[in-house]
Amino acid sequence: MANKIVDEEARKQIGTVGEARTYEVERGAIRRFAEAIGDPNPLFNDEQQARKTRFGGMIAPPTFCRSMGSPIPNVKLNMPAGFRGLDGGSDWEYFEPIRPGDRITVQSKLVDLRESEGRLGPMVFIVIETSYTNQFGELCVTQRSTAIRY
């Protein structure tokens, strides 16, 4: 059956990138994030203890990237009025630690757009890949997240 929403025209948007945004990572923001998620790991909370580790100081917990948002590409879809949205999940890959004082540039890209027939009608899967790159040009983290509209 032909797609109702994700047609050829809609799929031309794949590859669109959002505006890049740069954040300076504050030590206090890392601690507040660790406290909010309830993670007492000294690497994310205690500079004195973290200094004695192989990292030489505090680092950010894996999902700290969620606090550094970036505008997602503006995806135009012919959704029926009053559609609803869901966060389907995330796939992360970690290459380098993020540390206090880092300047992290965040950019999102639309990497996939597909449709399937759900119980409540068509469901559209919007896959966004976000990259987090430090001031040395090293890619620290990528996150692929799937948003569902139905």
Next chain:
Amino acid sequence: MAKQIYFEDVEPGFEIGPLEKEPTTQQLVKYAGASGDFYQIHYDKDFAIANKLPGVILHGALKNAFLAQLMTDFAGEHGWLSKLSVQYRGMDVPGVKLICRGRVVRKRVENGRHLVDCEIWLENAKGEKTTPGSATVILPSRGA
């Protein structure tokens, strides 16, 4: 820091965790502030109910953070969480105990890295896996 686990210490079937969490509405507000996710279904009960929800619900990303903690605790200081995937299949509400668990599925050595692939999940009090996923951790080797 906790005792370090090594590649040689685990085999397929090795159990990771459990890590227990019992998020409160206060934690949801803290998470909203720390992450910048201010969608009202996570802290405004009237808004959540008007959106056909039973009440406020957990941020999927908070459950993602719990599963990340499970894996960074497992990896230890000398390990590294390389990949983490989570799928939000079911809603979770505050005031209920949640348990994060994992299991080693496979061990492999690639480009000199000692990799451990794991299945992970978060389950509610009824034992329903509301947030399944997978992770790959690099562990130190006693031989290296």
